[in-house]
Amino acid sequence: xxxxxAVASSEFAAKGLxxxxxxxxxxxxxxxxxxxxxxxxxxxxxxVAVLESAYSRMRKIEADLHLSNxxxxxxxxxxxxxxxxxxxxxxxxxxxxxSENVQRGEYLAQSQGIQKxxxxxxxxxxxxxxxxxxxxxxxKGLTPLEIHSAISALTFFxxxxxxxxxxxxxxxxxxxxxxTLKKSQVVExxxxxxxx
Numbered sequence: 001x002x003x004x005x006a007v008a009s010s011e012f013a014a015k016g017l018x019x020x021x022x023x024x025x026x027x028x029x030x031x032x033x034x035x036x037x038x039x040x041x042x043x044x045x046x047x048v049a050v051l052e053s054a055y056s057r058m059r060k061i062e063a064d065l066h067l068s069n070x071x072x073x074x075x076x077x078x079x080x081x082x083x084x085x086x087x088x089x090x091x092x093x094x095x096x097x098x099s100e101n102v103q104r105g106e107y108l109a110q111s112q113g114i115q116k117x118x119x120x121x122x123x124x125x126x127x128x129x130x131x132x133x134x135x136x137x138x139x140k141g142l143t144p145l146e147i148h149s150a151i152s153a154l155t156f157f158x159x160x161x162x163x164x165x166x167x168x169x170x171x172x173x174x175x176x177x178x179x180t181l182k183k184s185q186v187v188e189x190x191x192x193x194x195x196x
Contacts (some may be wrong), residue, residue: 003029004036009050013092015046016099016106048107051100052114054093056084059120067124072132073195079128080190084155084183095161123149132194139196150193154186 007028012019022043023058024031065082066076087094094121100108108114125144132138165180181189 001041004031004039004046005050006183007052008046008055009092009096012047012050013095016190017044017103020047022046026193044107044110048110051096051108052111052117054096055114055117058093059117061086062121062124067128072128072135073137073191075128076132076190076194077187079124080151080155080187081183083151084158084186087155087159091159093158097156098160137196138194142194147190147194151186151190154181154189158186159189 004025005096008020011025011028015021020043022033022036025046026036029036036046040049062079062082067079070078100106104177122144125147126167129138129144129147133140162180
């Protein structure tokens with residue numbers, strides 16, 4: 001099952017829901033198309049399972065960051081750095097999210113557990129933020145969704161736009177290719193947004 005989800009994740013990330021082929025997934029996993037349909041029911045249900053699996057992995061790692069053991073500023077920095085590193089090393093995740101946005105969230109909306117799963121991200125931020133406000137290091141008046149959106153926007157862009165950004169601004173850096181934001185820059189921008 002895990003192998004099917006891993007191969008399907010790559011297939012959907014590379015080709016989107018419409019372009020992905022169950023035949024290709026079956027061949028790469030040394031299983032049959034029939035077996036995949038037995039486990040998942042349809043290509044669309046497999047796609048939803050892939051989305052759930054991708055978000056689940058990210059949320060599990062976030063939970064293992066032990067942010068409650070850190071002071072609020074360090075906890076926020078660790079969360080931003082983790083998100084940056086995760087997105088940089090998981091282009092398939094970014095491509096899956098982009099693909100689902102093209103679908104207007106139609107398939108993610110079919111997931112039974114996605115709201116609960118992703119609600120933990122906001123809860124984590126809320127806990128860190130509340131401690132920071134209480135200790136006088138974070139400004140008042142922000143919501144966890146606003147903070148999460150800012151972190152996501154800055155870390156997501158680096159991967160989602162790396163190809164077009166690189167082509168449009170080719171030659172604008174010493175390396176001959178456009179550079180997106182460095183991790184330290186993203187941390188600094190989020191700090192400027194959240195801290196007093």
